[in-house]
Amino acid sequence: MRIAALAAALLGGLALFPAAVSASPSPVVAWYAYGSSPAELASYAYARGCDFARNQTGAGSRLMLLDFGAARKLSSSTWGTIDFSNTTVSNADILTALKGAADGYHNCHLRGSADLLYGNSNYHLSGSGMSTTDAWYAGYHQSERAEDLSAYQAAKGYGTETADAASDLEPSWDGPLITKQLVNGDQAQGWALYYDFGSADGCPQSGSSDGACNNGWHVSDVGYVSFHGLALPLPEIYYAANANQWTVVRKWWNGNPGGYDFAGVTTATGAGLTPAAAWNTLSSLNSGLVDPELVCFGC
Amino acid sequence: MLRLLTCLGAVCVLAAGAGFGLAASGSPSERAAVSQPIPARMLGPDVPVPISPAILRVRNGWLVSDGRTLVAVYAGAAGNDSSVGRLVIVRQDLVAGTQTVRTVDAGPTGALAIAAAPLGTTVETSAQAGSILVKPAVGRALRLDLGTGRVGSR
Numbered sequence: 001m002r003i004a005a006l007a008a009a010l011l012g013g014l015a016l017f018p019a020a021v022s023a024s025p026s027p028v029v030a031w032y033a034y035g036s037s038p039a040e041l042a043s044y045a046y047a048r049g050c051d052f053a054r055n056q057t058g059a060g061s062r063l064m065l066l067d068f069g070a071a072r073k074l075s076s077s078t079w080g081t082i083d084f085s086n087t088t089v090s091n092a093d094i095l096t097a098l099k100g101a102a103d104g105y106h107n108c109h110l111r112g113s114a115d116l117l118y119g120n121s122n123y124h125l126s127g128s129g130m131s132t133t134d135a136w137y138a139g140y141h142q143s144e145r146a147e148d149l150s151a152y153q154a155a156k157g158y159g160t161e162t163a164d165a166a167s168d169l170e171p172s173w174d175g176p177l178i179t180k181q182l183v184n185g186d187q188a189q190g191w192a193l194y195y196d197f198g199s200a201d202g203c204p205q206s207g208s209s210d211g212a213c214n215n216g217w218h219v220s221d222v223g224y225v226s227f228h229g230l231a232l233p234l235p236e237i238y239y240a241a242n243a244n245q246w247t248v249v250r251k252w253w254n255g256n257p258g259g260y261d262f263a264g265v266t267t268a269t270g271a272g273l274t275p276a277a278a279w280n281t282l283s284s285l286n287s288g289l290v291d292p293e294l295v296c297f298g299c
Numbered sequence: 300m301l302r303l304l305t306c307l308g309a310v311c312v313l314a315a316g317a318g319f320g321l322a323a324s325g326s327p328s329e330r331a332a333v334s335q336p337i338p339a340r341m342l343g344p345d346v347p348v349p350i351s352p353a354i355l356r357v358r359n360g361w362l363v364s365d366g367r368t369l370v371a372v373y374a375g376a377a378g379n380d381s382s383v384g385r386l387v388i389v390r391q392d393l394v395a396g397t398q399t400v401r402t403v404d405a406g407p408t409g410a411l412a413i414a415a416a417p418l419g420t421t422v423e424t425s426a427q428a429g430s431i432l433v434k435p436a437v438g439r440a441l442r443l444d445l446g447t448g449r450v451g452s453r
Contacts, residue, residue: 031398032349032389034362034369036335044334044393051396070347084371085337085362086346123347172352199353201378214352236351239379271354271387271402297349298389298400 024276024283026057027267027296030065030119030197034085038093041068041083045097049104052114061113063234063264065166065197065295066101068094070123071138071182073130079141081120082128091145094118098149098163106158113160116153117195118146121168122179132181139185139194142167143230146192166234169198169225171214176221180228187229195234196226197266197295205244208251223253223260232263234295237278238271247285262286264293275299334393338420339363341413342371350387353378354402358412361431365423368392370445374433376410384408384435386443386450403443405450409436 031048035041045066052064069083080090089097101116120142125135142165149163165186169179186194200222202214210220226233226249235246246262253260267278275296283290342348342360350357350373357375364370369391377383384405391398405411414434417426428446432453435441442453 029398032391034337034364034371034391036337036364040334047393047396055396067349069349082345082347084347084349085364086340086342121347124345128345168349168351170352172356199351201352236353238351238354241379242353268354268400270400298398 024279025264025292025294027275027294027299028052028062028064029055029299030067030266030295030297032297033066033068033083035083035087035089036085037087038089041089041093041097042100046100046104049101049106049116050108053105053108053110056110056112056114059112060292061115063117063195063293063295064101064105064114065117065119065195066098067119067121067168068097069120070128071120071125071130071135071142071167072128073134073138079138091141095145095148098145099152102149102153102156102158102161105161106156109160113162115162115164116149117164117166118142118149118192119166119168119197121173121198122170122182123168123173125174125178127174130178132178135178135181136185136188139182140189141185142182143186143189143192143194147189150191163192164195165192166195166197169196171199171201171203171217171222175215176217176225179225180221183225183228183231186231190230192230194229194231195263196231197234197236198225199236199242200245200249203245204248205241207248208255210252211248219249219252220256222249227253227260233260234263234266234293235282236266237282238268238273240273240281243278243281243285246282250286250289261289262291264291264295266295266297268296269298334364334366336366336420336423337362337364337369339416339418339422339426341416341418348373349389350400351378355385355387356381356410358410361413361416363417363423363426365427367394368427370427372413372416372431372443372445374411374413377404382407382409384411384433386411386433388445388448401448403448403450405433405435405441408438408441411435411441414440
């Protein structure tokens with residue numbers, strides 16, 4: 001399964017992006033979801049899909065990330081998120097929104113292709129009352145919704161689109177045990193690649209040992225949530241220190257299970273490194289191990 | 300294996316589309332990009348924050364949207380230096396399809412928190428270029444001018 005997922009990701013990135021392997025790729029925009037209601041998210045997502053398609057350069061396959069907020073258990077049998085405007089959104093509503101994004105991308109498509117990502121985060125899972133089992137189901141159903149989106153894309157004949165999942169996994173936002181369950185649930189469902197676009201907050205900046213990070217995490221925990229099962233690291237790089245931390249994660253993993261590489265970089269404008277510099281900094285420390293993807297909030 | 304075959308199939312389709320430069324059939328049909336307004340409101344600790352703790356250790360936030368443009372402000376301390384007061388301003392232009400994230404540092408003030416900001420339904424447009432009062436851990440309150448994006452003494 002792991003080999004299959006990596007092969008697909010590599011084929012999607014490298015085969016369509018041969019010239020960009022050694023240079024920083026152009027950034028693609030990722031979006032934070034602020035909805036006034038779940039129904040609003042569908043038209044919002046449609047517009048973002050259309051924007052993404054119209055602004056896409058090159059013939060390669062790129063990641064289109066919509067961050068719907070924190071993973072949540074909304075009722076005894078309903079999972080979803082609470083978004084950045086404090087609107088609760090069920091997975092059914094998120095799937096409707098993602099279908100809207102797929103329609104928008106298709107209707108405005110000019111070139112290339114896109115992998116549409118259902119993004120969430122580990123923000124205060126425990127604090128909201130979620131158990132580790134609840135988090136496992138959150139990851140499971142997130143992957144399931146990505147599979148549903150893929151089926152929709154196929155049924156509609158959207159041949160330039162695929163679907164996967166992503167999560168902003170931040171050590172400072174919740175503990176390692178519950179956060180790992182998001183990844184485990186996704187892996188158990190078995191469909192979606194699970195891009196970790198979080199940080200290695202507080203982790204050491206040098207060496208290759210299993211040092212301590214923030215909030216009870218260790219380097220090995222960051223390695224787990226970013227590379228176990230179907231997880232792939234798409235790390236946030238805002239400062240050189242972040243690239244150093246993720247390099248430690250890679251070195252630790254490769255000294256143990258092995259085979260760790262990066263699916264690209266997540267960045268933002270207005271803080272520290274420019275997007276191009278962020279990708280270049282991580283790549284310079286991990287030569288040949290950073291795929292040509294640059295997801296940017298705020299570009 | 301099923302996943303591999305599915306992905307490889309998708310990649311083949313994607314590669315074919317990319318290789319021949321195919322565009323989607325049919326004309327683009329944009330839906331209205333305008334959303335429902337979001338009344339100006341404070342964001343407490345239960346509301347998820349999109350900004351990584353590596354950039355900002357958040358104390359609180361504020362949000363407003365008139366349906367065409369949206370502004371969210373997050374206040375706290377710099378992720379890499381807790382002595383530096385920091386504000387992060389997220390702006391979305393829902394019509395133009397753009398999103399910006401701007402970081403504004405207030406200097407060695409310690410963590411900032413939003414102390415006063417316009418609230419309600421009557422300020423959904425005007426507040427986006429108004430001002431917000433922020434308080435440091437110690438010392439005098441500061442004012443963030445959303446029109447200029449600068450923070451200074453009130």
